[in-house]
Amino acid sequence: MTKKEVEKNRIIIIGSKNWTSGIVGLIAGKLVEKYNIPALVYEQGKDASKGSARSIESFDVTDALRKAKKYLISCGGHKMAAGFRLKNKYLKEFKRHLEKIASRKIKKDDLISIIKIDTEINLAKVSLDFYDILKQFEPTGYGNPRITFISKNVEIKEVRGVGKDCQHLKMNLVINHNKILAETEAEDKLESVSQSYFDPSHSAIAFNQGHWCENLKVGDKIDIVFTIDEDSWGGTRRVDLKIIDLRRSK
Secondary structure: OOHHHHHHHOOEEEEEOOOOOOOHHHHHHHHHHHHOOOEEEEEEOOOEEEEEEEOOOOOOHHHHHHOOHHHEEEEEEOOOEEEEEEEHHHHHHHHHHHHHHHHHHOOHHHHOOOOOOOEEOOHHHOOHHHHHHHHHHOOOEOOEOOOOEEEEEEEEEEEEEEOHHHOEEEEEEEOOOOOOOEEEEEOOEEEEEOOOOOOOEEEEEEOOOHHHHHOOOOOOEEEEEEEEEEEOHHHOOEEEEEEEEEEEOO
């Protein structure tokens, strides 16, 4: 979907016979993340379709569905998410009706994605213990969003593209690249032990931001906005950063 199509339609309404009702909500959520416009995704059955809707702050998707109730069998939800069912013979009329509502309600400025950051954090404080504390705030979702952090002047230790056509950006981020020598007391004096140092790093991935691969290199400093997850691949737990946005440090 092009930027021009996004500005024109202001809403995405798509469906397929091959999509199950269990995944249409996930698809809708991913479309909202990518295009920052409301998305309605449905499983098309023989006579009727069942779908899920996800929205943006400026557009009450449940209210919009209720204004199109003459085409619907049922609908329900809240401002940011809803479910609906309608007869297939009304699909075209339903789509046109929702597009008209969206074009009136959603302004051009609403299409600009705004990232809400909860707090700045020193990346050195991000650990499995810290992640376990965050888990106590679950379940997250509408009304209880995941905590979003920002860390500045983070150094890139490794960077590469991953996925099909290097669509995603994978990095290893260094908390403090300068070796911090540990001091031990021996024979009534302090001696620096060079083999013992603090140089931790974190794995991070930025989905759909593979274009940064050509513009970043090892040693660059960046500011990152992220959420914190856990990666337990191979039976070993570790912190994994999910980067929402990034920029070069000033």
